[in-house]
Amino acid sequence: NTSVAAVVEDGFQRSRLRLLHLSDIHFTALDEHANIDLERAVRARMLDDIRVLRNTLGPMDAVLVVGDIAARGKDEEYQVAATFLDEVCNIVGVSPTRVACVPGNHDIDRTAQGPLHAAVRHQLRVIDPVDISDTLKAIVLDDLGSDVLLRPLASYNTFALRYGCDISKERIL
Numbered sequence: 001n002t003s004v005a006a007v008v009e010d011g012f013q014r015s016r017l018r019l020l021h022l023s024d025i026h027f028t029a030l031d032e033h034a035n036i037d038l039e040r041a042v043r044a045r046m047l048d049d050i051r052v053l054r055n056t057l058g059p060m061d062a063v064l065v066v067g068d069i070a071a072r073g074k075d076e077e078y079q080v081a082a083t084f085l086d087e088v089c090n091i092v093g094v095s096p097t098r099v100a101c102v103p104g105n106h107d108i109d110r111t112a113q114g115p116l117h118a119a120v121r122h123q124l125r126v127i128d129p130v131d132i133s134d135t136l137k138a139i140v141l142d143d144l145g146s147d148v149l150l151r152p153l154a155s156y157n158t159f160a161l162r163y164g165c166d167i168s169k170e171r172i173l
Contacts, residue, residue: 018060020050020092024068026106027084029076043084050091059093067104069159073152074109078159085163101165103156112152120148140172 028039054060065085070077089096120139127135139145146169150157157166 017062018057019062019064020053020060020088021064021066022088023066024104025065025081025084026068026071027077027081028071029074029080047084047087047091050088054092061094062098062100063088063092063094065099065101067102068106069101069103070107070156072109073107073112073155075155075158078155082159082162096163099163099165101160101163103153103160103167107156108152109155110152112154114148116148117152120145137172140169143169 063085065081069081085099086096089099124132124135136149140149150167150169153167157168160166
């Protein structure tokens with residue numbers, strides 16, 4: 001059951017879908033020695049802006065979180081993001097099941113990349129663009145290839161799994 005509103009324009013009935021789109025948030029997490037969390041104030045202002053949108057437009061149908069959720073792809077950054085998104089869902093009136101996430105380049109934990117990962121990336125850069133989808137699928141469906149490509153996304157996947165948006169070998173099958 002969705003809350004998509006029907007609108008009549010130019011004599012045609014059209015559906016209106018309200019999506020809250022968040023992008024490039026780059027959440028970080030402070031260590032226990034930091035005494036000032038400047039990002040907390042920024043997050044609070046973002047939530048205020050989202051409340052204004054909700055009050056102006058009404059409840060949303062879904063939340064899209066696209067690219068660069070974290071700054072460095074670390075677990076603690078995704079914990080901050082999940083807390084924030086829980087609040088966003090409460091404000092706009094959607095269930096966490098109505099959140100869609102897509103990772104960006106900052107959602108990769110670069111410390112989890114090794115020489116084999118670099119070799120695979122090099123291979124992907126030099127193959128014919130027509131073959132890239134089939135090649136990526138073959139690599140991900142291979143146990144070793146899957147581990148090489150997906151290990152740097154482990155923290156993202158743990159975060160995204162709560163929204164059903166993880167990237168895994170099983171999702172490709």
